[in-house]
Amino acid sequence: GTQSKETLRQNLLLWSVADVATYISAAGFPEQAVAFRTQEIDGKSLLLMQRSDVLTGLSIRLGPALKIYERHVKMLQRTHFLDEEDDL
Template identity: 70%
Template sequence: MKPRSMNDEENGRPPDPVDWAVIDVVDYFRTVGFAEQAIAFQEQEIDGKSLLLMTRNDVLTGLSLKLGPALKIYEYHVKPLQTRHLKNNSS
């Protein structure tokens, strides 16, 4: 059995968030310590494509999260995922 490469999947998720299903987004936020807030992503059916399109305002107001966690989610997770996706897909 061939070991899975980190390029194939990261923690069971495709490496590029654009390919994530809603459950992958939810699992990601659970894994990084936002289990309570992950429910909002599930309720709003945020998949990877939607996640990459989210603005700061979407995260702060659209998900009905407390301000503190919402700021951290956007600054430390959504924004870096968007930046990495753009960097990896610009040629």
């Protein structure tokens, strides 16, 4: 849809597998996005992913996997959980 990044972040739990793949692809990792789609990683799964899940569980090359985890997965998780705390 035409949602802003902010709305997307807050609705991470609602992200579909396609949303996650689109995000990873738009972040500059179209090849790796395919692996996320194949493994059916949706928003909920993304929130629960550990470093090792991204590095070894998706069978993607280490370099891109590290960047995706450090710059994107970790950031989305942090943003999401910070948002949660704000609501308390």
